[in-house]
Amino acid sequence: xxxxxxxxxxxxxxxxxxxxxxxxxxxxxxxxxxxxxxxxxxxxxxxxxxxxxxxxxxxxxxxxxxxxxxxxxxxxxxxxxxxxxxxxxxxxxxxxxxxxxxxxxxxxxxxxxxxxxxxxxxxxxxxxxxxxxxxxxxxxxxxxxxxxxxxxxxxxxxxxxxxxxxxxxxxxxxxxxxxxxxxx
Amino acid sequence: xxxxxxxxxxxxxxxxxxxxxxxxxxxxxxxxxxxxxxxxxxxxxxxxxxxxxxxxxxxxxxxxxxxxxxxxxxxxxxxxxxxxxxxxxxxxxxxxxxxxxxxxxxxxxxxxxxxxxxxxxxxxxxxxxxxxxxxxxxxxxxxxxxxxxxxxxxxxxxxxxxxxxxxxxxxxxxxxxxxxxxxxxxxxxxxxxxxxxxxxx
Numbered sequence: 285x286x287x288x289x290x291x292x293x294x295x296x297x298x299x300x301x302x303x304x305x306x307x308x309x310x311x312x313x314x315x316x317x318x319x320x321x322x323x324x325x326x327x328x329x330x331x332x333x334x335x336x337x338x339x340x341x342x343x344x345x346x347x348x349x350x351x352x353x354x355x356x357x358x359x360x361x362x363x364x365x366x367x368x369x370x371x372x373x374x375x376x377x378x379x380x381x382x383x384x385x386x387x388x389x390x391x392x393x394x395x396x397x398x399x400x401x402x403x404x405x406x407x408x409x410x411x412x413x414x415x416x417x418x419x420x421x422x423x424x425x426x427x428x429x430x431x432x433x434x435x436x437x438x439x440x441x442x443x444x445x446x447x448x449x450x451x452x453x454x455x456x457x458x459x460x461x462x463x464x465x466x467x468x
Numbered sequence: 469x470x471x472x473x474x475x476x477x478x479x480x481x482x483x484x485x486x487x488x489x490x491x492x493x494x495x496x497x498x499x500x501x502x503x504x505x506x507x508x509x510x511x512x513x514x515x516x517x518x519x520x521x522x523x524x525x526x527x528x529x530x531x532x533x534x535x536x537x538x539x540x541x542x543x544x545x546x547x548x549x550x551x552x553x554x555x556x557x558x559x560x561x562x563x564x565x566x567x568x569x570x571x572x573x574x575x576x577x578x579x580x581x582x583x584x585x586x587x588x589x590x591x592x593x594x595x596x597x598x599x600x601x602x603x604x605x606x607x608x609x610x611x612x613x614x615x616x617x618x619x620x621x622x623x624x625x626x627x628x629x630x631x632x633x634x635x636x637x638x639x640x641x642x643x644x645x646x647x648x649x650x651x652x653x654x655x656x657x658x659x660x661x662x663x664x665x666x667x668x669x
Contacts, residue, residue: 324561324565325565325646326646326647326649326652326653327646329518329519329652329653330519330651330652332519333519333520333652336519398558398559399523399557399558399559400518400521400523400559400562401521401522401523402521403519403520403521404520405520406519406520407520409520409521409522410521416558416559
C-alpha cells in the first residue's frame with residue numbers, strides 16, 4: 285500500500301488518520317457515557333480529564349489530516365453515483381470534517397467557560413479560549429451534545445453508504461479505505 | 469555651698485537617667501503602625517492542580533489585622549482570618565464540593581486562621597513571616613515569603629503587602645476519604661495575596 289493517496293485509493297497515512305480517529309471518537313462516546321453515570325467526585329474528574337485529552341488529540345489529528353489531504357490527490361467518487369448521491373456524499377464528508385473540528389473546539393470552550401482548564405494527559409495545559417461565563421457554558425454544552433447526535437446520524441449514513449457500495453454495488457469504495465486489501 | 473552642689477548633681481543625674489531611658493526606649497521600640505484590610509482593593513487567592521490543569525479560586529471575605537514596621541519587626545504581627553464559605557472558583561458545583569465534609573467541611577470549620585510568630589527581613593523590602601496556619605482546626609507552622617511597602621496616599625500611610633504561601637492540603641486534612649488521593653488533585657496548594665492596608669487610629 286502506498287504511503288500517499290492516488291486518484292483511486294487512499295494511502296497508508298490517510299487510512300491511519302481515518303481509522304485512528306474512528307477509534308478515538310468511539311472512545312469519546314464510551315467515556316462520555318461513563319462520566320454521565322458517575323456522581324460528582326474524583327472518579328468523574330478523572331474520566332472527564334481523559335475525555336478532554338482524547339478530544340484534543342482528535343483535534344490535532346484533524347488538523348494534520350486536513351493538511352495531508354491538501355497535499356495529496358483525493359480518490360474520486362465512483363462514477364456510478366447519481367447526481368444527488370454525489371451531493372449527499374459531499375455533504376456527509378464536509379459535515380464529518382466540520383464535526384472533527386467543532387466538537388473538540390466546543391468542548392475546549394466549554395471547559396474554559398466553566399473555569400476547568402484543559403490539560404493534555406497531564407503533560408501540558410492548554411490556554412483558556414473564553415472567559416468564565418456560566419450561560420455561555422450552558423449554550424456550549426448544548427452545542428457539544430447536539431453535535432454528538434449529528435455525528436451519530438452522519439457517521440451512520442457514512443457507514444451505511446460504505447456498506448452499500450461494498451455489498452450491494454460491489455465496488456471498491458470501502459476497500460480503498462481498508463488496509464491489506466486489493467482494489468479491483 | 470557644698471549641699472547645693474550635691475543637690476544640683478543629684479537632680480542632673482536623675483534627669484540624665486530619665487532622658488537616657490526615654491531615648492533608649494524610643495530608639496528600640498517605637499511601636500509599629502497598625503493597619504486593617506481594605507477589602508475592596510485586596511485579593512486573596514488560592515491555586516491548585518486538577519487533572520493536570522492549574523485552577524484558581526479566591527476568598528471574598530477575610531480580615532487582616534497587621535502591625536508592621538521594618539524598624540521594629542520584633543513587634544510586627546500579621547493576623548488573618550478567612551471565611552472559608554466565601555471561596556469562589558468560578559464554578560458553583562466545584563465550590564460546593566470544596567465545602568463538603570471531605571474537603572473544607574465548612575459547617576464544622578468555618579474559618580481558617582494565620583497568625584505570625586516571627587517576621588524576619590530577607591532582602592530589601594522582602595520578609596519571611598513565620599507563623600501558624602490553622603485549617604480544619606489543624607495548626608501547622610508555615611513560612612510565608614512576602615513584601616511590604618508603604619505609600620503615602622492622600623496623607624495616609626498605606627501598606628501594601630504581597631506574598632505566596634506554599635502549603636500541602638493533606639497536612640490540614642483537606643482531603644478525606646477519596647480526596648486523600650493526589651493523582652487528580654495533588655497535595656500542593658499555593659495561597660497568594662495582595663493586600664491593601666489602611667492605617668488604624
